[in-house]
Amino acid sequence: MSRNNIKLMCMAESEISNLNYLLSIPGAVVLAVGPPSCVRQLYFAAQSQNQQDNFYMYVEDEKKLTMGMHLQDVKKVIDKLLIDEPKILICYLSCLDLLIGSDFDNIIEELQQDTKTYVIQFKRGPLEKRKIKPKAKIRSILSDLINQKFFSLEEEKLVVDILEELENE
Incomplete structure (x- = not known):
């Protein structure tokens, strides 16, 4: 079985393309x-698309997640990423955080006030898909950024x- 087939068995192809x-x-x-x-x-x-250079992970610790203390660690990771001042930071949130009601809204709101980086939440999982389809969310994000004249002409x-x-698609 090829490596690509193994990856696709673990994760829906649409989820892969959303991230890409x-x-x-x-x-x-x-x-x-x-x-x-x-x-x-x-x-x-x-990695399958050679895009891991601008991809970062925060793996949630079970104990901290259970006690609701993981958000403090996420904030520290985000602060470290913002040192390099990326134009856009997309927080790609799992369905687990949606299920337990992790309050990323406050973190994002705080960050928007303290940095030049445009910070976006991208929520994923079955609960979120019922509200808005992932590709529609990506289109909305991109349209908002274009309307705000966020990109150079070449980037646009x-x-x-x-x-x-x-x-x-």
Whole structure:
């Protein structure tokens, strides 16, 4: 069995392409937050497209997650990532955090006030798909960034290409 087939058996192909679209946004850094099984699969998805350079992971510790203390650690990881001042930081959140109600909204709100980096939450999982489909969310993020004149003309052309590809899927 080929390596690609093994990856696809572990993770839906659409989930792989969602991450790859996010990693293709010019100036974007993606921080995946979740349990080891989810985060590991996202790493393999990034690696399969040679996009692991702007992909970071925070693997949630079970004890800290159970006690609700994991958000402090996530904030520290985000602060370290922001030292390099990426244009965009996408926090790719697992369904586990959605189920337990982790309050990423406050963290994101705080960060938006303290940094030039545009910080975005990308929630994933069955509960979130009922609200808005992942590709629709990516289109919305990209459209918002274009409307805010966030990209140079050259970067904007790349983003428009991503939008067109999303429309054709």
